[in-house]
Amino acid sequence: MSNVLVLVDHTAGTVRKTTAELLTIARRLGEPVAVFIGEGVQEALPALGQYGATKVIALANPELRQYLVAPKAEALQQVAAKLEPSAILISSNAEGKEIAARLAVKLDSGLITDAVDVQEGPVTTQSVFAGNYTVQAKVTHGTPIITVKPNAATPEVAETSPEVEEFDVTVSDAAKTARITDSKPREATGRPELTEAAIIVSGGRGTGGDFGPVESFADSLGAAVGASRAAVDSGWYPHAYQVGQTGKTVSPQLYVAAGISGAIQHRAGMQTSKTIVAVNKDPEAPIFELVDFGVVGDLHKVLPTATEEVTKRKS
Numbered sequence: 001m002s003n004v005l006v007l008v009d010h011t012a013g014t015v016r017k018t019t020a021e022l023l024t025i026a027r028r029l030g031e032p033v034a035v036f037i038g039e040g041v042q043e044a045l046p047a048l049g050q051y052g053a054t055k056v057i058a059l060a061n062p063e064l065r066q067y068l069v070a071p072k073a074e075a076l077q078q079v080a081a082k083l084e085p086s087a088i089l090i091s092s093n094a095e096g097k098e099i100a101a102r103l104a105v106k107l108d109s110g111l112i113t114d115a116v117d118v119q120e121g122p123v124t125t126q127s128v129f130a131g132n133y134t135v136q137a138k139v140t141h142g143t144p145i146i147t148v149k150p151n152a153a154t155p156e157v158a159e160t161s162p163e164v165e166e167f168d169v170t171v172s173d174a175a176k177t178a179r180i181t182d183s184k185p186r187e188a189t190g191r192p193e194l195t196e197a198a199i200i201v202s203g204g205r206g207t208g209g210d211f212g213p214v215e216s217f218a219d220s221l222g223a224a225v226g227a228s229r230a231a232v233d234s235g236w237y238p239h240a241y242q243v244g245q246t247g248k249t250v251s252p253q254l255y256v257a258a259g260i261s262g263a264i265q266h267r268a269g270m271q272t273s274k275t276i277v278a279v280n281k282d283p284e285a286p287i288f289e290l291v292d293f294g295v296v297g298d299l300h301k302v303l304p305t306a307t308e309e310v311t312k313r314k315s
Helices: 017-029 041-050 070-083 094-107 212-221 229-233 264-270 299-314
Strands: 003-007 031-037 055-059 087-091 111-119 123-128 133-137 145-148 163-166 199-203 224-227 254-258 275-280 293-296
Touching (some): 003 017, 017 087, 017 145, 031 041, 031 070, 041 055, 041 163, 055 070, 212 254, 254 264
Parallel strands (some): 003 031, 087 145, 199 224, 254 275
């Protein structure tokens, strides 16, 4: 079987859920080969083996971590030149999409971004025009390079014992343009990462600035918390949690929109969610055109009641 490269998304060796999803997808296409950049490969090895990586290519060149994006694209180009993979899968986040675009130019290959499904071929499925259309696409030139959205697949265990191969790469001076001078770890909230969460509870203008009921309900479900642009622009919640066209694009199994009217810009960021529930006082709110389940009511009354019921059923 042909090799399928998967760029590992990790934090100091802790593998993100998106990588498990990519490895699951890669097994449909060939033999998954994980490409690990940075330190912590031994810590990551059990998780990579759990989801079917047959080999782990370890890239330890410190310049890959000292500069933004460009060196990683060069490194992947060199790995691809040696292994000649049938496809390359990358997480569809800001960094991943830039790496993929640069890599596509270097390899003179076709690129597909924001896939919500990938099947044998590889044939991808994308949600386009703010989620109003679903299209299928296939790369017809070069090595298919595909960025895949979080929650595009359910991680499936396929235990392997991958070998680690150290791979030396060279970084050109042209790639050393944006040096990382400082970094600060994001303050832990105890909640899932917004773009990776299976459940998200988002609040909007209807919260009136009180996100307490939204956070409590999210915590009862083990969910991430999101916010609409209106809530963020009002200073009620940090921009890092904004869902929508100018924020994060999410595709969880369950999305709860509380006090969100449903502007097209917000819908563009969450419309591919598997199940959508809305709570809004206005029965004419546009969000109700989109939802699977709707509750007309005050979120400050509905969410605490729902939180109490979820907590009761858990105990």
